Amino acid sequence: MRNNFSLESNQKLLYLISAFLEVENSSIETKLTEICVLLKKENKAYDWVGFYFSNHKRKTLHLKAFAGIPTDHITIPFGEGICGQVAVSNKNFVVDDVSDQENYIACDINVKSEIVVPILVNQTNIGQIDVDSNTINAFNQKDVLLLEQVNNLVGNYILSNNISINIS
């Protein structure tokens, strides 16, 4: 099953995400959670959506916001799993079938495919968005493009508002 995002619906999603980011008196964690909830709600193939942020000193990723079932994997060392590999490569990673991956961390046995896209701010990988699907082969270039655009909005917001994410 492929997702049903169209270019037009993506523009609406990005508009809503910009609006969430601009709401005054809400924390960055709240804004990121709202983005996760929206993306999950608007796409049947998105079963879990989360944002991890990097601690470059400790070389660990930290879960800061998500929508979907809670995971035990709130801290992931760089290099481990799909997320940890993206923390090192700084490149998008689309996994059509997670059972093909040797370096994979299972959060939920129902997950069949996954996409991870880094948040690049001034060429530094500050974190990533991670989407899991219970459908095999759920993600394509449209998802890559959408999630890159989401991360651009998040990265620009963090940069222009001098936001520091509490990573501990």
Ligand code: SME
């Ligand atoms: N599957 C990920 C771990 C995070 S969970 O999907 C929430 C990975 O292999 O890095």
